[in-house]
Amino acid sequence: MKALLIGESRKGKTLGSTYELAEFAKRMEAQSAMFIVDAEEDLPKYEGKLYLASAADCGELNPPVHAAMAVEAADKENADIVILSHSPYGWDLAPLIARALGAGQVSEVVEYQEGAFITPALNGKMRLFYKPSTARVVVTVQSGAFAPAAPPSGAPTVEKIAAPAAGDGVYEFVEFEEPEETGVALGKAKVVVSAGRGVGKVENIELVKKLAEALDGELGASRPVVDAGWVENGRQVGTSGKTVAPKLYVACGISGAAQHIAGMKGSEFIVAINTDPEAPITEVAHVTAQVDLKQLIPALLEKLKG
């Protein structure tokens, strides 16, 4: 089987998720080549053929142009499978590539077993086994599901790909917007105590915050809580916010969407406070307190004081 990996770079740097694609190809026992739009002086550490398009020439964000070049590379490689990250970049490119190749697409793959691609469904409460009915297939793989066993190494053999002309007004990149500088040092905190939708109402954020203070840690939050405006932006944990790996992570009322888990599963000791024994967070938690957080947190605060 031949695979084409679609790497990702941001501002001239290869993203770490690129190496997870190589790991997935390895697990499928596929022979792989890679395509990436990147700065020419920052090549991914990869042993094999690399189709390289210059980000300076074709723009770092331009899905129709990037997809057209990826399709060219897939055809040159005669790739049976094209592998992308299940990320904003992957969401843009994968369907365009699949359509051009006449391929079916399977999104957010977490495992490959006996010719079936396995994906989570229903917020991690079910797994679906997909088989393509097309000759070629495009997959996006879940962030963090295929962490490489060893640090990436190697120097690729580069073949350059030239950018096709961009359609007028199809996709115009204006500028990046950096995350707000909030002065919150979530990434450096030894303890992160995060609030999720399960806290119920904004008033209960205060409880979680007190627990964070009592543990000498920082308050974190899951996406819905930040979107609701209950907790400031800079405290969001997950692939669309901050990735953290503290000594202690306490998830209060967080069900554990894949994008949240990818942002905290490197924590040394993970505590979940959640009344749903089937919540996906319990899969990564070392201990789950299956009790109401509105009762448990005051009890914890009392005991930590004493």
Place this chain on the structure above:
Amino acid sequence: MKILVCVKQVPDLETRFKINEAGDWFDEADVAFRMNEYDEFAVEEAVALKGKSGADSDLTVLSIGPDRVKETIKKALAMGADRGVHIQDGEAHRKGPAQIAAMIAAFARDKEFELVFMGLQSQDRGSAQVGPLVALDLGFNLLTTVVGFEYDAGQVTVRRELEGGLKAQVKTKAPVVITCQLGLNKPRYPTLPNIMKAKKKELLTIPAEELGAGDALTNIVKAAPPERKGAGVALTGDVADVADKLISMIREKTGLV
């Protein structure tokens, strides 16, 4: 200006799901359904735009599925959509993203929609493919993962989310498909008078067979419960006991307290 918003009805994710008899999805008995959360942001954005763009604008809400999805269409009508379209399909859960997109495109083609809004993904399957495929089917431009939206005389400017808190401002021209990320806006709650008014709005039903979905490109061969790999400890019972045990475990494992 004609606007289309596509919504999906999804099960309540707090449900304890059982696998159905066919072994390819969940058993619907006793399951409550609601509007896909991502689509609530799509409806809100479409309704807000309609409010700004004057009396000649017209907002259609479309959903695919069995008769129960009419409830979700009615919610969107109560939020402010003008008319509803129900693509009646008892087998929608067996269709792949390309087939769902093909049906939406078959309905929308030649109707001169300038903007098509939908959620970035569904909460139950989460393929994130339908929006991009509808754009391809209709030959529309595409902007995904949108967290900020502006429209001015055919020019669309959005903030789109990337990774790690980074966003980008991007422009394109209508007609365009916009896929909405959580947090794009604050979806309104339908008020009682608007719920009453929604009952009088047009709700057209089209049998799926009339639109043609084409062949499946992927098939679900099996549904299974999650693998319980986690070797974590569960603490239950008396809250004071749980608190004691939790603190001693944290002390033992981290030395922090």
